[in-house]
Amino acid sequence: YGNSDDSDDDYEESTMLKPWQQKGKKKKTVAESSAEEDDESMGDVEYDEDGVHPTTPGGSGGQRRTEDVEADLEDYIKVSIPRRRLVRWCNEPFFEKAVQNFYVRLGIGRDNKSQKACYRLCRITGIISKNEYSFPPAENRKTISTDKWLKVSFGKFVREFKMITVSDHRPSAEDVTQLVSQLKTERQTDSLLTKKSANKLRRRQDELVNNYTYTKEDIEMLVKEKKKRNKNALNIGVEKTRVALAVQGAQDELEEAKRRLEDAKVERMEADDDMAAIAESSVTKANEAMEMATEKLEEKLEEQ
Secondary structure, X not given: OOOHHHHHHHHHHHHOOOHHHOHHHHHXXXXXXXXXXXXXXXXXXXXXXXXXXXXXXXXXXXXXXXXXXXXXXXXXXXXXXXXXXXXXXXXXXOXXXXXXXXXXXXXXXXXXXXXXXEEEEEEEEEEEXXXXXXXXXXXXXXXXXXXXXXXXXXXXXXXEEEHHHEOOOOOOHHHHHHHHHHXXXXXXXXXXXXXXXXXXHHHHHHHHHHOOOOOHHHXXXXXXXXXXXXXXXXXXXXXXXXXXXXXXXHHHHHHHHHHHHHHHHHHHXXXXXXXXXXXXXXXXXXXXXXXXXXXXXXXXXXXX
């Protein structure tokens, strides 16, 4: 794979050799000519499914083509899904197919020392239905709720997460390096993303989402899911109202118990010897009532 200057130098060197020095060169030329004749006679060679000759880089009998090499940061960005897109698609009938094998930048907490947010670039391996949750409300948009959770992998580690833990930012070079290092450490090089697979994934997703035709079953399912979410939202609202009223009631009971205790203490101070025992008993009962009211309030606050 030398450049044109190298080829010219080789040619000049050959013409300046003495006759007895050119024997080896002549034999090599004959061999090369024979190889060229063999190549020209291979008219019936089968090409692979991508139309590549088996002996060319990337062919079935040669090295990998450029597009089959390991993906870089730009390729991972191309097949990563931000949270805002998950919000937009999560209740669509094509959602699972559209995100399968794509990547998300998952928030996993904060660093103990620096307190900086930590992320892992994970591959989506499936979608499951679990407890319903809501995404943070966006400006001028209705709150979106869903019961779909992402099943993701980071090397051999597989877990399920709510989509609200996904970052809205594109992956960084550090995110990609961590994932690639993890896969190589675990000897899962077959799971490494390539340029070819990245292009194929993105092209397939674009075709699915942009050209999807809703069937009658899809529409019926969307209507059913919407009714279910509205009903759940109503039930949640009723429950929140009930809990709020219960908390307010417990707070009122506690305030009343405190007032009675103060009154009992005043009566004990003003009581004569004959009434001292009764006044002391009233204080004790008031203390017990206040403790019970405090415990009840704490229980109701935990329900919120």
